[in-house]
Amino acid sequence: MLITISIALLYVSPSYAQILTGEDSLYAGLVSREQATILSGYGEAKYSLDTKRKNAEASLSRVVLFVGHKFNKKISLFTELELEDALVVGQSGDEAGIGKGGISMEQAFLKFNLNPTTYIVAGLFIPRIGFINENHLPTTFNGVDRPFLEELIIPSTWREVGVGIYGGVKNVAGLNYSFGLTNGLNSAGFSNGSGIRDGRQLGSAATGLGLGASGALLYYINDFRFQLSGYIGGSTAVEKRIADSLHLNSGAFGNPVMLGDFNVQYGNSGWNIRAIISCIQIPNASNINQAYANNTPKSMYGGYAEAGYDLLYSKHKDEKKLIVFGRYEYMDLGATLPGNGIKNDANTQQYIIGGLTYKPIRGVAIKADYVYRITGEPNPALIITPFPQVIPYYTHNGFLNLGVAYNF
Numbered sequence: 001m002l003i004t005i006s007i008a009l010l011y012v013s014p015s016y017a018q019i020l021t022g023e024d025s026l027y028a029g030l031v032s033r034e035q036a037t038i039l040s041g042y043g044e045a046k047y048s049l050d051t052k053r054k055n056a057e058a059s060l061s062r063v064v065l066f067v068g069h070k071f072n073k074k075i076s077l078f079t080e081l082e083l084e085d086a087l088v089v090g091q092s093g094d095e096a097g098i099g100k101g102g103i104s105m106e107q108a109f110l111k112f113n114l115n116p117t118t119y120i121v122a123g124l125f126i127p128r129i130g131f132i133n134e135n136h137l138p139t140t141f142n143g144v145d146r147p148f149l150e151e152l153i154i155p156s157t158w159r160e161v162g163v164g165i166y167g168g169v170k171n172v173a174g175l176n177y178s179f180g181l182t183n184g185l186n187s188a189g190f191s192n193g194s195g196i197r198d199g200r201q202l203g204s205a206a207t208g209l210g211l212g213a214s215g216a217l218l219y220y221i222n223d224f225r226f227q228l229s230g231y232i233g234g235s236t237a238v239e240k241r242i243a244d245s246l247h248l249n250s251g252a253f254g255n256p257v258m259l260g261d262f263n264v265q266y267g268n269s270g271w272n273i274r275a276i277i278s279c280i281q282i283p284n285a286s287n288i289n290q291a292y293a294n295n296t297p298k299s300m301y302g303g304y305a306e307a308g309y310d311l312l313y314s315k316h317k318d319e320k321k322l323i324v325f326g327r328y329e330y331m332d333l334g335a336t337l338p339g340n341g342i343k344n345d346a347n348t349q350q351y352i353i354g355g356l357t358y359k360p361i362r363g364v365a366i367k368a369d370y371v372y373r374i375t376g377e378p379n380p381a382l383i384i385t386p387f388p389q390v391i392p393y394y395t396h397n398g399f400l401n402l403g404v405a406y407n408f
Helices: 007-011 022-027 240-245 285-292
Strands: 036-050 055-070 075-084 102-115 118-125 160-168 175-183 211-221 224-233 257-268 271-281 299-310 321-336 348-361 364-375 396-407
Touching: 022 036, 022 055, 022 075, 160 211
Parallel strands: none
Antiparallel strands: 036 055, 036 396, 055 075, 075 102, 102 118, 118 160, 160 175, 175 211, 211 224, 224 257, 257 271, 271 299, 299 321, 321 348, 348 364, 364 396
């Protein structure tokens, strides 16, 4: 959600000054009544056609319910419960076990206001990394799906248990900072082609002594938004005696993962342009591969650039929008491999995306896009499914996507 809208975001730059949900109003301190309970939420559904495999999929991607409470002007509670893909395996009516969905807490934390521009959060929260990780309302980004870089390199929605402090720099208008300390990652979940995504512990009985430290500088000036953020965290999620037996370093930052990103956004007169670059370094990838045989790379990197224009801007301003957009993404999910890694050219990926986003009213979006994916050939040594069950892989493929999204 756009829960991290700060006072600067609301009042410094007109291009970004909008409250989209009840949650945002609570977070920004615009709910005046104490002991007030706020309901909010968002959801999205999609239809996707694979043009090469001649197959389609329809899914209720997610439905999220937010419940917040303002105890007084200093302390508020924020919780989000998320259901993904509509049906969880083993639920009533799912005798065949076909459900792919899951139920999880996307966030559950207390917010303590220290002064009008500085606050602390404690609990399960989302650090400020990239565009989409904390600002992931489906009505706020173009395309039916989130950008691929912000799923495979920056693994949205990345939340962990810990504490964080957010604030503004008094002497520099528009400059905001954040710092968070959370539990670390679990390198047993790292995998070929999806990086650290499955190494997130997500507040689910997170194990190990590992810690994760994240920080960001966010700056608004005129019609621009600049952000620089970074993360370093341990990934040994087992007790020391087991780590020793696996030849893994232990401690707060054992087998560290380092992630950095820089992004910029411009918005004015119907135009919205954004770009991001991000990279990950895993120096001890060789040890992780020796322990878990998951082909962890030493480094990954990528970036994307997107431009969108609102065709209805001159007539409707921001009340109604028809955005035509294009985005190009490039990623190398195995840029550098340790000596015991296996190269996979399918991890070098390009995406060309173009489409439309129609917003008849704030809080509702109807989307259509076409995704053209270009990759290298997958390494046969990494294909474990025996013939003839191997699913055909196309290095050049196209996907037609339709979607609807809402927030309130």
